[in-house]
Every structure is written in C-alpha cells, then in structure tokens.
Amino acid sequence: MSDFLQMGLTGVSLGLMYxxxxxxxxxIFGVMRIIQYxxxxxxxxxxxxxxxxxxxxxLPYWAGVAVSAVVIFGLGAVLQMVLFKPLHGKNxxxxxxxxxxxxxxxxxSGQLIFGTTTKGIPSxxxxxxxxxxxxxxxxxxxxxxxxxxxxxxLWLFLRRSVTGLAIRAVAEDPDTAALQGIRTGRIHxxxxxxxxxxxxxxxxxxxxxxxxxxTMGFLATxxxxxxxxxxxxxxxxxxxxxxMILGMIDSVVTTTISGDIALILxxxxxxxxxxxxxxxxxxxxxx
Amino acid sequence: MLLEVKxxxxxxxxxxxxxxxxxxxxxxxxxxxxxANGAGKSSILKAISGLVRPSGGEVLYEGRRIDGQxxxxxxxxxxxxxxxxxxxxKLMTVxxxxxxxxxxDRDSRRVADGIEEVFDRFPILREKQHQPSGKLSGGQQQMVxxxxxxxxxxxxxxxxxxxxxxxxxxxxxxxxxxVELRKAGLSIVLVEQNANLALHLADHGxxxxxxxxxxxxxxxxxxxxxxxxRAYLGA
Ligand SMILES: Nc1ncnc2c1ncn2[C@@H]1O[C@H](COP(=O)(O)OP(=O)(O)OP(=O)(O)O)[C@@H](O)[C@H]1O
Ligand SMILES: [Mg+2]
Numbered sequence: 001m002s003d004f005l006q007m008g009l010t011g012v013s014l015g016l017m018y019x020x021x022x023x024x025x026x027x028i029f030g031v032m033r034i035i036q037y038x039x040x041x042x043x044x045x046x047x048x049x050x051x052x053x054x055x056x057x058x059l060p061y062w063a064g065v066a067v068s069a070v071v072i073f074g075l076g077a078v079l080q081m082v083l084f085k086p087l088h089g090k091n092x093x094x095x096x097x098x099x100x101x102x103x104x105x106x107x108x109s110g111q112l113i114f115g116t117t118t119k120g121i122p123s124x125x126x127x128x129x130x131x132x133x134x135x136x137x138x139x140x141x142x143x144x145x146x147x148x149x150x151x152x153x154l155w156l157f158l159r160r161s162v163t164g165l166a167i168r169a170v171a172e173d174p175d176t177a178a179l180q181g182i183r184t185g186r187i188h189x190x191x192x193x194x195x196x197x198x199x200x201x202x203x204x205x206x207x208x209x210x211x212x213x214x215t216m217g218f219l220a221t222x223x224x225x226x227x228x229x230x231x232x233x234x235x236x237x238x239x240x241x242x243x244m245i246l247g248m249i250d251s252v253v254t255t256t257i258s259g260d261i262a263l264i265l266x267x268x269x270x271x272x273x274x275x276x277x278x279x280x281x282x283x284x285x286x287x
Numbered sequence: 288m289l290l291e292v293k294x295x296x297x298x299x300x301x302x303x304x305x306x307x308x309x310x311x312x313x314x315x316x317x318x319x320x321x322x323a324n325g326a327g328k329s330s331i332l333k334a335i336s337g338l339v340r341p342s343g344g345e346v347l348y349e350g351r352r353i354d355g356q357x358x359x360x361x362x363x364x365x366x367x368x369x370x371x372x373x374x375x376x377k378l379m380t381v382x383x384x385x386x387x388x389x390x391x392d393r394d395s396r397r398v399a400d401g402i403e404e405v406f407d408r409f410p411i412l413r414e415k416q417h418q419p420s421g422k423l424s425g426g427q428q429q430m431v432x433x434x435x436x437x438x439x440x441x442x443x444x445x446x447x448x449x450x451x452x453x454x455x456x457x458x459x460x461x462x463x464x465x466v467e468l469r470k471a472g473l474s475i476v477l478v479e480q481n482a483n484l485a486l487h488l489a490d491h492g493x494x495x496x497x498x499x500x501x502x503x504x505x506x507x508x509x510x511x512x513x514x515x516x517r518a519y520l521g522a
Contacts, residue, residue: 165383168376168383172378173376179338180439181362181363181439182387183359
C-alpha cells in the first residue's frame with residue numbers, strides 16, 4: 001500500500017513534468033509545423049539558469065524559476081525570429097537540420113561552460129509527511145501543484161485570452177488567421193517562447209527533484225516526442241495524458257522491475273496506442 | 288473610386304494566374320467576378336487582401352496604394368475577405384470564430400455588441416454559439432463566415448463563392464443578405480461561379496478567363512449577352 005502511494009506520487013510528479021515539456025513541444029509544432037529537436041536543450045538551460053541563480057548566487061528560489069522562464073522565453077523567441085522565421089514555408093528538412101544543429105551547439109557549449117559534473121539545485125521546501133508508511137516530501141507535492149497550476153493557466157490562456165485564440169487559429173489555419181488581422185509572425189515567436197519557457201520550468205523542477213547535467217536535454221527531447229506522438233501532435237490535453245502515462249510507467253516499473261523494462265514498456269504502450277489510434281489519443285489529422 | 292485594381296498580376300512560381308486585371312469598385316456598389324475553375328478569381332481577392340503578393344500592378348484603396356501591405360493592415364483599413372469554402376476554425380466554437388473576426392478591435396464593449404448583432408442577424412448561431420463550428424451545416428457555416436467578417440466592421444467585403452455547396456433555399460437567404468448588406472452601406476466584390484445569381488445581385492460584372500478579363504459591363508448587359516449566356520448561364 002505504502003509503496004503504491006510512494007510510486008503514485010512519484011509517477012504523478014514525474015508525469016506532470018514530462019507533460020510540461022511535451023506541451024511546450026506540441027505548442028511549437030502546432031503553430032509552426034516544425035520539429036524542434038533542441039526543445040530538451042531549453043529544458044536543460046532552464047535548469048542551469050535556476051542553478052546559477054539559486055545555488056551559486058544564493059538568490060531566492062521561486063524568483064529564479066520565474067527568471068528562468070523569462071530568459072528561456074526570450075531565447076526561444078529570438079531563436080524563432082533569427083533561425084526559424086527565414087525557413088518558414090520552406091521544406092521541413094531545413095528547420096529540422098537547424099534544430100539538430102542547435103542541439104549539438106547548445107549541449108556542447110553547455111558542457112564547456114557549465115562543466116560535465118552532475119549538479120543539484122537545493123530545494124525551496126523541506127520536510128514531508130508520513131502517510132500509511134509512505135514518505136511524501138512536501139517538495140514533490142509543491143512541485144506537482146505548481147505544474148498543475150501552470151498547465152491549467154496555459155489551458156485557460158489558450159481558451160480565454162484573445163492571444164490564446166489567435167494561437168489556436170494560427171495552428172488550425174494560418175492563412176485564414178491572417179485574414180482576421182492576426183499577425184502570424186508575432187504568434188510564431190510568442191508560441192515558440194511560451195513552449196520553450198514551459199520546458200525551462202520543467203527543467204527547474206527536474207533539477208530540484210533529481211540532478212542536472214548539460215547533456216540531460218537529449219533524453220528530455222526523446223520523452224517529449226514519445227508523449228506528443230502518444231497524445232496526438234498539437235494537442236495540449238493529449239500531452240498531459242501522455243505525460244501522465246509515461247510518468248506512471250517510469251515510476252512504477254522502474255521501482256518494481258527496472259528502468260530498462262520501463263523504457264521498453266513505454267514503447268510497447270505507444271505502439272499499441274498508435275495501432276488503434278494512428279494520430280494519437282487526442283490527435284487531429286494534420287495534412 | 289473606393290477600391291481600384293490596376294493591371295494586377297499574380298504569379299505562383301512560373302505560372303501566371305492573373306495576367307493584368309483591372310477592376311473598380313465604387314462606394315455602395317456590388318461588383319462581381321465570374322469565371323470558370325482556375326480562372327484566377329480567388330487569386331485576385333487574395334492579392335487585394337495581402338495574402339499573396341502581386342507580381343505586378345497596383346491596388347488602390349481610397350486613392351492610396353495598398354498592394355504589398357500585410358493582411359492585418361488591409362483588414363485594419365476595412366477590407367475583409369470571406370474566403371472560399373468558408374474556412375472556419377472548425378475546432379473552435381462559433382463564438383470563438385466570431386471573436387476572432389474582431390481580433391484587431393481593442394474595444395471589448397464593441398466586440399460584445401458585434402457578437403450580439405451577428406446573433407440578431409442569424410438567431411440560429413446564438414443557439415449554437417458554444418458548438419465547434421465544424422459541426423454546423425454548410426449554410427450555418429456560411430453564416431458564421433459572413434458574421435465573422437462583419438465583426439471587423441468592414442467597409443469593403445470580398446466574398447469568394449458564398450453560394451458554393453449550399454442548398455437553393457440557403458442560396459436565396461445568402462442573396463437576400465448580400466442585398467441587405469449593400470443597403471447598410473457596404474461595398475462588395477462578389478466572386479461567383481453561379482453567374483446567374485451574381486449578375487442579378489451586382490451592378491457591374493467582369494468575366495474572367497484564364498487570368499484575363501474577357502468581357503466586362505453593367506450586369507444587365509452581361510445577362511443579355513449571348514456569349515455570356517452560352518458560356519456561363521447554361522442557356
Ligand atoms: N498556391 C498556389 N500555388 C500554385 N498555383 C496556384 C495556387 N493557387 C492557385 N493556383 C493556380 O492559379 C490558378 C488560379 O487559381 P484561383 O484559385 O485564383 O482560381 P479560381 O478562379 O478562384 O478558381 P475556383 O473557381 O476553382 O476557385 C489556377 O490555375 C490554380 O491552379
Ligand atoms: Mg477560387
């Protein structure tokens with residue numbers, strides 16, 4: 001019983017972090033139809049911003065999370081304007097090559113600048129509670145709550161705000177969006193920045209719960225893609241559900257059997273989902 | 288002249304879709320462009336809207352050049368496009384579609400009033416306002432498309448084949464609406480394959496053939512033209 005509670009909470013917090021990364025990726029894909037391989041690098045850089053802010057400079061933790069989000073939003077927006085905008089409307093292979101190049105450049109220079117040793121971000125919340133023999137740390141609970149709050153906030157933003165409606169309109173039909181007076185170029189950098197910031201915040205949380213290295217972006221990108229494919233490209237709800245599925249598998253199977261089996265099982269689950277729903281759980285058919 | 292197109296050219300790669308077309312629209316007028324599939328009708332409207340960049344010629348609005356302006360500037364000036372095939376945001380609700388029509392309007396009060404005005408004009412849309420627009424019937428979707436365009440409070444409406452795929456009853460309703468919109472002061476460029484309908488609504492017509500204007504004149508004269516009757520009126 002206690003083991004299940006423990007695994008459950010770990011799975012939920014892990015799943016929510018995966019979901020944050022994947023929602024960012026799916027937002028960028030949905031609006032721009034590009035595959036952003038360097039998304040995991042935004043996740044990694046976000047964690048390092050918080051590391052330097054909080055662990056090195058001793059500045060307040062939550063302010064650091066906000067700073068990380070803002071910095072990576074800016075980085076994403078600039079990358080979009082400088083690198084991806086000129087390639088818009090061209091063959092998707094160009095933007096693919098650029099984002100792959102970014103992976104190498106960012107993770108390579110990360111190793112030079114940040115060093116290759118594993119680092120940790122001290123947490124802002126300590127203590128925990130024993131519940132039915134399981135130890136539930138407050139840190140994990142706070143981080144899960146913050147993830148949920150962020151996902152809900154993004155969802156409301158996309159449903160309620162005019163800019164959110166414009167983002168969805170551009171994702172669905174860019175030409176018709178332009179005919180409503182929407183400047184699609186502006187929506188592109190906003191979506192790219194927002195998606196990157198989501199990854200950065202997930203990086204902050206992962207760095208607090210586990211540890212950080214400059215090469216951690218790679219696995220994050222792979223997980224994000226697995227989730228997005230499972231949930232359906234471009235679907236925020238799909239990314240949330242997919243993230244939770246992957247988080248639970250990772251937590252439960254890693255604890256009870258092994259990490260390798262968890263990875264294999266994840267792929268089996270994705271395979272089965274795609275057999276029955278080729279465009280993912282909540283996917284539309286993108287042409 | 289409210290809107291003037293002079294010697295407009297549109298290329299897609301090497302293909303020339305519009306080969307030097309000139310049109311003019313006076314305040315309060317309806318003009319129509321008729322022609323077969325692929326004649327270049329939509330391309331002309333897209334060029335006016337700034338969705339495609341003309342490779343030659345000029346577009347003048349209230350005497351000022353607007354060709355090369357981005358679509359958001361053209362909408363801001365009061366020229367709004369109701370695209371072919373309605374092109375609703377199908378995953379979004381009827382209300383959200385209407386809201387997006389007024390995207391550039393910073394006055395939330397006026398936007399709310401605008402939505403009510405659309406609902407007064409098309410009461411069925413009030414009932415369906417929270418449904419995904421893709422679930423509506425063809426006629427209702429056309430109402431949303433026109434309502435969405437009206438949300439921008441346009442001076443000029445560019446309508447691309449509004450009768451396409453609609454039932455005869457629905458076509459009558461759309462025709463009545465176009466007459467009403469003109470009475471309300473709108474100027475309209477109507478693109479149609481249904482030449483009979485279009486020429487009965489418009490003051491002036493242009494017959495487009497493979498990117499060039501083959502014939503133009505007052506609608507009644509085109510309606511009685513034997514060439515037009517044979518090629519476009521199915522007589
Ligand atoms: N995006 C595009 N790329 C390449 N060619 C295009 C594009 N859009 C239109 N064309 C071509 O330009 C020509 C004119 O097309 P356009 O859509 O303007 O015609 P239309 O008169 O509106 O036809 P329809 O009645 O079928 O809507 C056609 O030959 C078409 O194939
Ligand atoms: Mg057309």
